[in-house]
Amino acid sequence: MKKENINPYSKKVEGIVKKITKQNALVQKEQVRFYPKYERFTKRTVKIHARIPKELIDKIKVGQIVTIAECRPLSKTVRHIVIGSKTNVDEINKKHKIK
Secondary structure (H helix, E strand, C coil): CCCCCCCCCCCEEEEEEEEECCCEEEEEEEEEEEECCCCEEEEEEEEEEEECCHHHCCCCCCCEEEEEEECCCCCCCCCEEEEEEEEEHHHHHHHCCCC
16 A cells, blocks of 8 residues: 655644545535625635545544645545544533533
């Protein structure tokens, strides 16, 4: 097997894992934008495909908050790599008693 040597760039993003395939994750990130014409804020979601390294495949689960970084193109849609996980959404919900 060939060795994966993927160097992340400086741009880092945090998001919630929505779906996991064999070695990829679909990460959803919320953006808040301000429209000066209407003087309002809007929320938008962006879905980003990211590659999960072999050492993190067992640790990453759906619902976790992960940090991803931009890297070279790995496939047609994958241009990011998962660096690490921050917290579990279930733990946050239990802490704040949200069902």
